[in-house]
Amino acid sequence: MDTLLREATPTDIDQVMGLYAQPAFDNGHVLSSTEAQAVFARFARYPNYRLFVACRGERVVGSYALLVMDNLGHRGTPSAVVEDVVVAADLQGQGIGRLMVAHAVAEARTAGCYKLALSSNLRRTDAHRFYEALGFTRHGVSFVIQP
Secondary structure, three states: OOOEEEEOOHHHHHHHHHHHOOOOOOOOOOOOHHHHHHHHHHHOOOOOEEEEEEEEOOEEEEEEEEEEEOOOOHHHOOEEEEEEEEEOHHHOOOOHHHHHHHHHHHHHHHOOOOOEEOOOOOOOHHHHHHHHHOOOOOOOOOOOOOO
16 A cells, blocks of 8 residues: 655644554653644644654554754754654554655755754664664764753
């Protein structure tokens, strides 16, 4: 079955949250439908922040978020960040993730970005191999703090 990649709509959000609930992602600790709809509505207020879904028929089988940011550094050249890349567990290894990441790269290229960055939890070694196989290289060091 063909996979269609498109921008998400409010009717997709419950299925996206189902993907996030997978053990390898948020392990059931996800927003309620109402909370998720409110966050999704806020996306529209961000310039260049979009949620994409991969669909097979009516089923959402993958998703990712893309933020394209303007910069004062790098001579004003924008950069992009891809977040929350997820594919249905029963369909992993079928090219859906590859399709979504290629789409993110193309979107960043079209926006004139000098880089597309993503982060991945240290324990997600399969994801690291996947991103490296797509041409991503480890770059810099990522730091986090609980505010």
